[in-house]
Amino acid sequence: MSGFAAVLRKDLRLELRSGESTLALLALSMLVLVVLVFALDAARVRSVDAAAGALWVAMVFAGMLGANRALLAERDNGAIRGLLLSPLDPATLFAAKLTAALIFMAVAEVGAVILMVLFFNLDFDASIARLAPILALGAIGFSALATLLSAITGRTRGGDMLLPILAVPIFVPALIAGVKASAAALAGAPLASMGDWLKIMIAFDMLFVTAGYLLFEHVVGED
Amino acid sequence: MSAPVVETHGLAKTYGLAPVLRDVDLALLPGAGAFVVGANGSGKSTLLRILAGLEAPSGGRALVFGQDTRKLAARYRRRIGLMAHQSFLYPNLTARENLEFFADLYSIADPRASADKWLGRIGLAEVADTRVRTFSRGMEQRLSAARAMIAEPALLLLDEPFASLDHDGAEIIAGLIRGAIERGASVIATAHAVPEIGGVEFTAYEISRGLLKEHAHKEEVRRGGRLRSLLGR
Numbered sequence: 001m002s003g004f005a006a007v008l009r010k011d012l013r014l015e016l017r018s019g020e021s022t023l024a025l026l027a028l029s030m031l032v033l034v035v036l037v038f039a040l041d042a043a044r045v046r047s048v049d050a051a052a053g054a055l056w057v058a059m060v061f062a063g064m065l066g067a068n069r070a071l072l073a074e075r076d077n078g079a080i081r082g083l084l085l086s087p088l089d090p091a092t093l094f095a096a097k098l099t100a101a102l103i104f105m106a107v108a109e110v111g112a113v114i115l116m117v118l119f120f121n122l123d124f125d126a127s128i129a130r131l132a133p134i135l136a137l138g139a140i141g142f143s144a145l146a147t148l149l150s151a152i153t154g155r156t157r158g159g160d161m162l163l164p165i166l167a168v169p170i171f172v173p174a175l176i177a178g179v180k181a182s183a184a185a186l187a188g189a190p191l192a193s194m195g196d197w198l199k200i201m202i203a204f205d206m207l208f209v210t211a212g213y214l215l216f217e218h219v220v221g222e223d
Numbered sequence: 224m225s226a227p228v229v230e231t232h233g234l235a236k237t238y239g240l241a242p243v244l245r246d247v248d249l250a251l252l253p254g255a256g257a258f259v260v261g262a263n264g265s266g267k268s269t270l271l272r273i274l275a276g277l278e279a280p281s282g283g284r285a286l287v288f289g290q291d292t293r294k295l296a297a298r299y300r301r302r303i304g305l306m307a308h309q310s311f312l313y314p315n316l317t318a319r320e321n322l323e324f325f326a327d328l329y330s331i332a333d334p335r336a337s338a339d340k341w342l343g344r345i346g347l348a349e350v351a352d353t354r355v356r357t358f359s360r361g362m363e364q365r366l367s368a369a370r371a372m373i374a375e376p377a378l379l380l381l382d383e384p385f386a387s388l389d390h391d392g393a394e395i396i397a398g399l400i401r402g403a404i405e406r407g408a409s410v411i412a413t414a415h416a417v418p419e420i421g422g423v424e425f426t427a428y429e430i431s432r433g434l435l436k437e438h439a440h441k442e443e444v445r446r447g448g449r450l451r452s453l454l455g456r
Contacts, residue, residue, distance in 0.1 A: 006327035014315050073313065081277055082311030082370065086328040087297035221277075 003088040007096035014073055015104065021069045025108035028065060029058040030115055037119040051120035052182035055112055055131075056175060059138060062108040064164050067101050067146030068154075075154055080220065090217030094147065098212065101143040109135050122186065130185040134194075137201040138178040142171055144208040151220040174204040225253050226289060228378050228409040229274060233283035236269050236433075243269045245433040246283070251426075253377070256400070256410040258417045261430035267413035268308065270430070271380045274411065275305045287378060301329055304376035306384055310367035314356035318347055318366055321355060322373060329374035341369040345395055360387040368396055372403065379403050381412040393418075 015021055036054035074080040083093060113131065117124055146167050153162040168175075181197035191198070227250040234247040243266045251257055261267050272278040273285050276295040285292040290299050312321045319338050326334035342348045345365040355363060364387050371379065384400070385393045397420045400410055404423050417427050429436050 003328055006324060010313070010316070010320075010324050013320070014313065017315055073315075076314060077312050078307065078309030079311050079313055081305075081307065081309070082325065083328070084277060085275055085300055085303065085305055085311075086325070087301040087330070088328055089297060 004092050004096045007088070007093060008099055011070065011096070011100040012103070021066050021104050022107050024065055025062040025104060026111045028061050029108055029112035032058040032061060033112065033115050033119050047120045047122065048186035049183045051116050051122060052179050052186055055116050055182060056138070056179050058112045059109060059135070060142065060168065060171065060175065062112070063105050063139070063142040063146055064167060066104040066108070067143065067150045068160055068163055070097050070101050070147065070150070072154065084221060090220055091213045093220070094212050094216035097147050098143050098209070101147050102139055105139045105143055109139060127186050127188055130191060131182055133191065134178060134181045134185060134198070137198065137205055138174060141174045141201060141205040141208055144205065144212045145171055148208065148212040148216060148219065151216060174201050177201050227251055228253050228288060229411065230286040231283065234273065234280050234285055235282035236266070236273060236278070237281045242433050247435045249435060251409050251411060253409055254404060254407045256404050256423055256425040257428060258425045259411065259413045259428045259430050259435070260415060260417055262415070265430045266433045267430055268382050271305065271307070271382050271411065271413065275303055275380055276300065301374060302377040303380065304371035304374065304378070305380045306368050306371040307382045310363045311370060312355050312363065312366060315354060317352045317354050318342060319351040321366065322369060325370050325373055331374065337373060341373055344399065345369045346391070361389055361392045364388055365392055365395060368399055372399060375406065377408055379408055379410045381410065383413055385414065385418055
């Protein structure tokens with residue numbers, strides 16, 4: 001079995017055993033959606049716009065929690081040193097951590113979308129299916145960014161607090177594109193009409209997946 | 224004559240302004256064993272971490288298998304086993320799952336069989352399916368030794384391998400070290416005093432305030448080490 005599969009299998013096994021990340025992601029998504037559904041004035045804001053915004057706020061918070069936890073497990077007992085000492089390529093470690101974060105985030109997103117439809121009184125129709133590629137692009141970009149940054153912040157005291165301060169401002173371009181594209185998708189617009197927003201998200205994904213792949217070995221070490 | 228497995232030349236390490244290692248020269252041939260003794264904070268663990276490639280030296284050079292430890296390629300890293308103060312184990316995985324995971328990382332042909340073999344060697348076969356978080360410090364220490372040795376590395380770096388162990392646990396680890404030397408591996412271990420490992424001759428070094436000195440007579444180091452630990456210095 002390759003190192004990639006070994007790390008991914010280990011992370012999934014740890015998560016299935018504890019359920020900590022997935023449950024926390026779902027609980028956080030629900031909290032954000034509940035707060036926003038009551039905070040936003042339905043008479044003044046279109047429900048699709050409010051729903052799209054609420055969904056992405058939930059997704060960003062959930063993504064940060066997931067990425068933080070993924071590398072936190074490696075700091076226990078210094079396990080990260082065991083990985084760095086092994087023949088495992090740090091870029092492969094990044095790919096495995098990114099994939100694990102993506103899987104956790106995808107589970108949280110499915111839950112968040114169901115809650116969004118219920119809380120914002122939307123219909124389960126084709127517009128929900130059109131959200132899938134938009135959310136997938138957002139999840140890839142955010143997971144890559146958060147995995148890379150959490151490798152840095154995990155080495156510092158109070159790194160949990162530092163991650164959102166670093167990640168959210170960097171994610172803003174993809175966040176705006178994601179919210180706009182999601183609102184358009186929920187309003188029934190075809191994917192082709194949101195090409196510019198999707199291009200921004202694709203560019204963001206390519207940038208941070210490549211950056212993580214190339215830079216992870218320089219940030220995950222201890223010296 | 225074989226090339227040294229480990230060579231250091233004027234090795235130095237500082238944390239901030241505090242020197243931890245100063246001008247350390249060391250050479251270890253294949254199949255040789257060395258014990259580095261010293262008080263807490265003398266630089267023993269730092270030396271091992273540098274040799275494992277986990278930390279970069281502040282000055283001088285450290286070579287393992289002729290390669291600079293600042294940039295050890297995967298094929299050299301796989302030949303190094305490090306047992307450190309931290310176990311590098313996952314508390315929420317069982318003993319078997321931990322060893323299987325590391326066997327996977329090192330591309331060992333049958334990870335399950337390898338994990339079971341090592342669990343037998345360290346006397347933990349009966350708790351193979353128990354999560355590591357429930358283990359005592361000594362049990363975790365033995366499992367950590369198995370993790371470090373599972374790929375049968377050519378260089379073993381052991382940081383206080385007998386700490387926290389009872390008599391039986393110490394015997395098991397001593398047997399593993401003896402076995403490693405007998406199959407031709409080189410071993411560098413740290414301790415507060417040089418232990419007796421029957422049938423194996425170790426070169427004894429003493430490290431004090433970051434300076435490494437070789438001792439011809441390990442008995443001298445043993446007495447000194449015990450005295451220092453008794454005095455708490």
